[in-house]
Amino acid sequence: MTSEEAVAKATPLSRRTARWLDSRLGAAGFARKALDKVFPDHWSFLLGELALWSFVILIATGVYLTFFFDASVEEIIYNGSYVPLQGVEMSRAYASALDISFDVRAGMVMRQVHHWAANVYLATTVVHLMRIFFTGAFRRPRELNWLIGVGMLIFSIVNGFVGYSLLDDQLSGTGLRIAHNIALSIPVGGTWLASLFFGGDFPGPDLIERLYVIHILLLPAVIIALLGLHLALVARQRHTQFSGPGRTERNVVGERVWPTFAAKGTAAFFLTAAVLCALGGLAQINPIWLYGPFRPAEVSAASQPDWYMGWLDGALRLWPGWEIRLFGFELPTPFYPSVLLPGITFGLLALWPFLEARITKDRDEHHLLDRPRDRPLRTAFGVSTLAFYTVLFFGGASDVLAVTFQTSVNALFQAFRIALLVLPPLAGFVTYRLCQELARRDRPGASTEAPRVAPAASDDGADNRRQIEPEDEPELDPASTAGVPRG
Amino acid sequence: MSAYASRGGGRDGDGRDGDGKDGDGKDGGGGGEADRERAGRVDDRAERLVVAGFVTSIIGAVALAVVYIVGGQPQWEGITLALALGGIGLAIAVWARYFMDAEEVVEDRHALASTEEEVAAFTASFEGGQQTLARRGLLTKLGLGALGALGLAALFPIRSLGPRPGKGLKETAFAAAGGGSGKPLRLVDAEGRPIRPSDLSRSSLVTAWPEGHEHDADAPTLLLQVDIEEFRPLPGREDWVVGEIVAYSKLCTHTGCPVGLYQTELDLLLCPCHQSTFDVLHGAEPVFGPAARPLPQLPLGLDEEGFLIATGDFSAPVGGGFWDRGRT
Numbered sequence: 033m034t035s036e037e038a039v040a041k042a043t044p045l046s047r048r049t050a051r052w053l054d055s056r057l058g059a060a061g062f063a064r065k066a067l068d069k070v071f072p073d074h075w076s077f078l079l080g081e082l083a084l085w086s087f088v089i090l091i092a093t094g095v096y097l098t099f100f101f102d103a104s105v106e107e108i109i110y111n112g113s114y115v116p117l118q119g120v121e122m123s124r125a126y127a128s129a130l131d132i133s134f135d136v137r138a139g140m141v142m143r144q145v146h147h148w149a150a151n152v153y154l155a156t157t158v159v160h161l162m163r164i165f166f167t168g169a170f171r172r173p174r175e176l177n178w179l180i181g182v183g184m185l186i187f188s189i190v191n192g193f194v195g196y197s198l199l200d201d202q203l204s205g206t207g208l209r210i211a212h213n214i215a216l217s218i219p220v221g222g223t224w225l226a227s228l229f230f231g232g233d234f235p236g237p238d239l240i241e242r243l244y245v246i247h248i249l250l251l252p253a254v255i256i257a258l259l260g261l262h263l264a265l266v267a268r269q270r271h272t273q274f275s276g277p278g279r280t281e282r283n284v285v286g287e288r289v290w291p292t293f294a295a296k297g298t299a300a301f302f303l304t305a306a307v308l309c310a311l312g313g314l315a316q317i318n319p320i321w322l323y324g325p326f327r328p329a330e331v332s333a334a335s336q337p338d339w340y341m342g343w344l345d346g347a348l349r350l351w352p353g354w355e356i357r358l359f360g361f362e363l364p365t366p367f368y369p370s371v372l373l374p375g376i377t378f379g380l381l382a383l384w385p386f387l388e389a390r391i392t393k394d395r396d397e398h399h400l401l402d403r404p405r406d407r408p409l410r411t412a413f414g415v416s417t418l419a420f421y422t423v424l425f426f427g428g429a430s431d432v433l434a435v436t437f438q439t440s441v442n443a444l445f446q447a448f449r450i451a452l453l454v455l456p457p458l459a460g461f462v463t464y465r466l467c468q469e470l471a472r473r474d475r476p477g478a479s480t481e482a483p484r485v486a487p488a489a490s491d492d493g494a495d496n497r498r499q500i501e502p503e504d505e506p507e508l509d510p511a512s513t514a515g516v517p518r519g
Numbered sequence: 520m521s522a523y524a525s526r527g528g529g530r531d532g533d534g535r536d537g538d539g540k541d542g543d544g545k546d547g548g549g550g551g552e553a554d555r556e557r558a559g560r561v562d563d564r565a566e567r568l569v570v571a572g573f574v575t576s577i578i579g580a581v582a583l584a585v586v587y588i589v590g591g592q593p594q595w596e597g598i599t600l601a602l603a604l605g606g607i608g609l610a611i612a613v614w615a616r617y618f619m620d621a622e623e624v625v626e627d628r629h630a631l632a633s634t635e636e637e638v639a640a641f642t643a644s645f646e647g648g649q650q651t652l653a654r655r656g657l658l659t660k661l662g663l664g665a666l667g668a669l670g671l672a673a674l675f676p677i678r679s680l681g682p683r684p685g686k687g688l689k690e691t692a693f694a695a696a697g698g699g700s701g702k703p704l705r706l707v708d709a710e711g712r713p714i715r716p717s718d719l720s721r722s723s724l725v726t727a728w729p730e731g732h733e734h735d736a737d738a739p740t741l742l743l744q745v746d747i748e749e750f751r752p753l754p755g756r757e758d759w760v761v762g763e764i765v766a767y768s769k770l771c772t773h774t775g776c777p778v779g780l781y782q783t784e785l786d787l788l789l790c791p792c793h794q795s796t797f798d799v800l801h802g803a804e805p806v807f808g809p810a811a812r813p814l815p816q817l818p819l820g821l822d823e824e825g826f827l828i829a830t831g832d833f834s835a836p837v838g839g840g841f842w843d844r845g846r847t
């Protein structure tokens with residue numbers, strides 16, 4: 033036995049594996065850096081992570097579903113175990129979705145978890161985006177990652193819609209028909225676009241198969257690629273942090289990836305998965321068996337899209353029936369709310385970092401986050417935008433609301449249209465004043481910027497655990513504020 | 520795990536004290552004994568929580584397997600899955616919170632931009648290669664041209680995805696009934712049975728198709744029996760009704776949803792998608808909602824056997840609008 037072998041015997045398997053890998057990859061240096069990376073900690077930094085974990089669950093459950101789903105529009109007679117639909121003619125796609133729900137053991141849970149995960153994924157993504165916006169995390173040098181994020185959001189919304197459109201039930205068929213008409217409404221190229229995408233007039237014979245490829249291959253590949261880039265850029269540029277004692281533009285204060293941050297992340301994954309599974313098991317979602325198979329001439333009343341499409345539905349409802357007709361050509365009504373509005377929405381969203389830099393003339397690197405109150409204009413603009421889309425969202429439920437509150441849809445429409453014009457500026461104004469008030473209350477104590485300058489030099493970080501807010505803590509330990517000028 | 524616990528336990532004391540605003544002063548000061556005892560109690564409780572989490576998870580996993588084996592049941596599958604996953608999540612979360620380093624580390628942020636030397640070195644390398652290409656300038660240009668041509672040629676297969684948008688959008692199967700050449704086309708129900716005026720009643724709404732095209736998505740037609748005294752036909756359509764029966768396209772002119780709700784007392788048709796409302800008595804003009812155009816009307820007639828027929832296509836292309844809808 034050579035001494036080398038003896039050493040090998042004595043070292044545990046994990047080490048030997050690591051050695052084996054390293055002698056082929058030379059990755060120890062890189063891996064160590066990765067383990068030692070420092071991540072700032074704040075509850076709001078968890079939002080993006082929750083979106084990531086929901087996405088992982090989406091992939092896992094989605095792969096399972098592909099084993100049973102049959103994306104074919106061939107008409108068959110259903111004879112599965114859901115009694116009310118036995119003997120009904122339907123597409124294979126819809127029948128296989130019913131089979132997943134009733135005849136594949138654990139299929140129902142997987143399907144419902146998948147659908148819940150999609151809703152939660154998009155919800156956490158949007159809230160994550162709001163966090164980035166309101167804290168100014170999109171500023172230089174992170175404009176690229178903002179663009180990647182906006183791209184992911186758009187692709188994810190589309191993939192969500194495509195996903196629930198696959199099942200060929202009455203509700204999703206109606207949604208596809210609306211999508212077809214929206215494509216048609218695009219000037220000049222719209223009819224071509226609709227024909228190429230749908231493979232002819234609605235509903236083209238290949239439509240479901242095409243949507244399937246888009247849903248499980250094309251868009252997931254794009255989203256995963258963007259997600260990889262998104263995370264790589266976070267690693268490269270390091271995470272932002274809120275200002276506080278010891279935190280500057282030139283450092284990162286937080287905990288190391290290994291083991292604390294990694295453990296918290298793992299816990300977040302399992303907890304997210306647990307919540308999604310509980311929802312998937314207990315909270316019914318998209319009960320397609322109640323909608324019936326798609327029949328082009330039928331429609332289910334009070335059909336609602338998934339929440340992230342709600343604003344579009346609302347816009348389609350509230351936009352008045354204006355059409356421009358010139359020389360026999362026309363710009364149909366749906367164009368404005370369902371093509372122009374999303375175009376402006378995502379265009380503005382994508383360009384925001386550049387617009388803001390132009391307005392504020394602030395083109396410096398920023399690694400310290402803003403508190404929303406310290407940027408009253410941006411915050412007010414953000415809140416008023418949110419108000420706008422919230423009104424649209426509720427506008428999308430106008431028929432349900434009319435029934436619930438026993439009012440006429442007519443009156444409700446007018447109310448929503450007025451709210452759409454009045455609420456956003458109002459919300460913006462109130463927010464602006466609120467920010468000013470909060471900022472004013474901050475002023476009498478030490479300036480919020482100040483503490484992060486002083487202690488960095490004197491302390492070793494032991495008391496830097498939490499951001500110390502002067503207004504919360506009037507009797508600050510004199511040691512940590514020594515030398516700070518009092519306002 | 521116990522190694523972790525004891526190691527963490529020591530650090531843990533100052534870890535959580537840091538959360539309290541008075542942290543470090545106390546640690547250095549006298550209250551050590553009581554503090555340590557308190558910390559120990561918290562440690563015990565935390566450790567029990569971790570154990571509970573993992574045990575719950577195991578129980579959940581076993582229960583899941585049992586539920587599956589005995590036949591599966593969605594609610595129980597969800598609950599047991601949630602327990603199995605949530606148990607692990609809870610255990611790790613508590614573990615990380617109480618027994619892992621919560622120490623804050625300060626790291627320098629390095630400038631993202633490269634140094635001037637790096638940029639200069641890169642520029643030199645890149646331009647060196649560029650010169651090699653420039654020396655054979657024509658070849659480079661030709662090569663780029665070839666790639667461009669290939670790119671353009673690769674676009675053509677996209678054309679195969681769908682037919683040229685043409686008549687399909689502007690015509691329905693009823694077009695066969697129109698003009699001098701076509702012979703009238705019967706209206707049939709979903710099962711293909713022809714329809715007599717007497718099959719309709721004042722409050723009902725019948726959906727009909729052109730005979731032989733009962734699956735056409737663009738041809739569903741609404742047959743309505745209206746109060747003919749009140750009915751005000753559009754100019755030129757006076758003979759498009761049979762008795763009291765009038766026919767409109769069922770597809771909303773907004774975004775093409777089937778207009779499925781008939782408010783008989785008000786003589787209004789309501790689209791469930793975005794609540795466009797159409798006046799049945801007056802050419803199905805939109806009276807409310809986002810639709811901008813009336814539902815196209817279908818000219819009706821009767822054949823010798825007394826069944827309803829269409830004598831031509833709809834008065835306009837059905838469904839939502841598009842760019843060249845008005846062009847022929």
Ligand code: FES
Nearest residue numbers: 771773774790793
């Ligand atoms: S489709 Fe009828 S109102 Fe929009």
